Amino acid sequence: MARATGLEVTGLLSSKAQRAGPGWFGVPRSAEGRISLLGGFPEPSSLPREEILECARLALERDGVWALEYGATRGYELLVEQLLVKLRRDQGIAATPEQVLITAGASQALGLLVDALCDPGDVVLSEEPTWMGAVRIFRAAGVEVRPVPLGAQGIELDALAAILRELAAGGRRPKLLYLIPTFQNPTGVTMPLAARRELLALAYEHQLLVIEDDAYYDLRYEGERVPPLRALDDRGHVAYLGTFSKIMAAGMRLGWIVADPALVAAVAGLKPEGGTSPFAGAVAAQFCATGMLLEHVAELRVIYRERRDAMLRALSETMPEGVTWTRPEGGFFIWLTLPPGASAARVAERAAAAGVDVMPGSACSFFSSGDSALRLCYSFATTEQIGEGIARLAEAIREELAA
Numbered sequence: 001m002a003r004a005t006g007l008e009v010t011g012l013l014s015s016k017a018q019r020a021g022p023g024w025f026g027v028p029r030s031a032e033g034r035i036s037l038l039g040g041f042p043e044p045s046s047l048p049r050e051e052i053l054e055c056a057r058l059a060l061e062r063d064g065v066w067a068l069e070y071g072a073t074r075g076y077e078l079l080v081e082q083l084l085v086k087l088r089r090d091q092g093i094a095a096t097p098e099q100v101l102i103t104a105g106a107s108q109a110l111g112l113l114v115d116a117l118c119d120p121g122d123v124v125l126s127e128e129p130t131w132m133g134a135v136r137i138f139r140a141a142g143v144e145v146r147p148v149p150l151g152a153q154g155i156e157l158d159a160l161a162a163i164l165r166e167l168a169a170g171g172r173r174p175k176l177l178y179l180i181p182t183f184q185n186p187t188g189v190t191m192p193l194a195a196r197r198e199l200l201a202l203a204y205e206h207q208l209l210v211i212e213d214d215a216y217y218d219l220r221y222e223g224e225r226v227p228p229l230r231a232l233d234d235r236g237h238v239a240y241l242g243t244f245s246k247i248m249a250a251g252m253r254l255g256w257i258v259a260d261p262a263l264v265a266a267v268a269g270l271k272p273e274g275g276t277s278p279f280a281g282a283v284a285a286q287f288c289a290t291g292m293l294l295e296h297v298a299e300l301r302v303i304y305r306e307r308r309d310a311m312l313r314a315l316s317e318t319m320p321e322g323v324t325w326t327r328p329e330g331g332f333f334i335w336l337t338l339p340p341g342a343s344a345a346r347v348a349e350r351a352a353a354a355g356v357d358v359m360p361g362s363a364c365s366f367f368s369s370g371d372s373a374l375r376l377c378y379s380f381a382t383t384e385q386i387g388e389g390i391a392r393l394a395e396a397i398r399e400e401l402a403a
């Protein structure tokens with residue numbers, strides 16, 4: 001008997017799933033023999049395995065049942081408590097529990113916020129280039145993104161003001177502005193304090209909700225701390241996103257939102273699983289409460305500073321004339337701009353053929369535009385690999401310039 005043919009499920013997909021496209025099932029490990037300057041992954045040997053093991057033991061001994069039960073929607077209680085302490089101490093952000101929601105990483109936080117705020121066709125503003133996860137989230141939401149260029153001081157405020165005026169004149173109100181003001185992904189740029197104040201003034205004038213993604217705030221290697229927008233905002237215009245991915249372990253899949261309680265409640269309503277992994281939350285709470293987080297962040301700053309310096313040194317030793325790059329004070333990324341006429345996509349292909357993976361800048365753009373830049377990540381490769389990888393990349397650029 002002939003087997004019945006299966007159900008054709010692709011025809012059943014929602015317009016959101018169709019816009020998003022299928023998920024990626026690859027395994028995020030660098031292949032043997034390759035040098036990865038690609039993904040913003042924490043340095044593998046720095047991951048605090050022993051400490052997490054100890055924290056898991058403590059969590060289960062001290063509150064075992066509740067770490068293993070379904071948890072409160074806001075997140076594991078002790079983690080919320082510890083997060084409030086951390087935000088006040090490190091970020092200068094005063095928050096109450098009602099303003100907090102623990103999420104499965106900052107990725108979920110942004111995805112849920114966009115779901116809670118946006119319908120297809122709504123206008124949203126975002127700096128560009130930006131984090132490619134945000135590009136995917138806005139694409140899936142079907143919103144109309146108005147990209148705002150980014151300069152050496154972060155988002156260009158004149159351009160932002162012009163777009164806001166133009167939208168207001170057309171009777172359109174943007175739902176939100178998304179930006180990464182500190183150690184931006186992909187450029188590494190940080191907005192100075194004065195620019196932050198100006199941005200908030202614009203947000204107040206135009207009744208604009210700002211989503212501040214602060215995934216890298218704790219990883220500063222030099223220079224003065226600049227307060228997050230959320231710490232400067234006294235009118236509730238900033239929804240603040242953060243993550244334990246870069247400062248504890250990405251595998252914990254824990255992040256957070258700090259926002260107006262009504263927005264937090266709306267986002268929580270879109271979380272079918274309820275509270276994000278109480279077990280991971282209980283472990284993370286111990287990691288914070290025992291002081292391990294502060295110690296670990298101090299170690300990471302040393303590791304990443306060395307790698308950033310290795311990359312900057314290799315760039316200045318090997319890059320041909322006309323290539324420029326940013327000099328980040330923290331975070332994971334350097335943005336490299338090629339001379340006019342060179343194609344970043346082709347350079348990335350040539351580099352890949354030479355065993356070095358880098359991200360073409362178009363992946364960080366809403367309309368896949370901008371073929372003149374590459375994102376280089378120094379968090380994952382060792383200093384030796386960084387030196388070798390940049391030398392091979394410089395060769396790939398030379399070949400592209402000669403072609």
Ligand SMILES: Cc1ncc(COP(=O)(O)O)c(C=O)c1O
Nearest residue numbers: 105106107131185215243245255
């Ligand atoms: C700017 C930015 N936001 C959010 C994320 C996602 O973080 P999480 O691992 O918490 O989902 C990343 C990770 O690469 C990032 O660079």
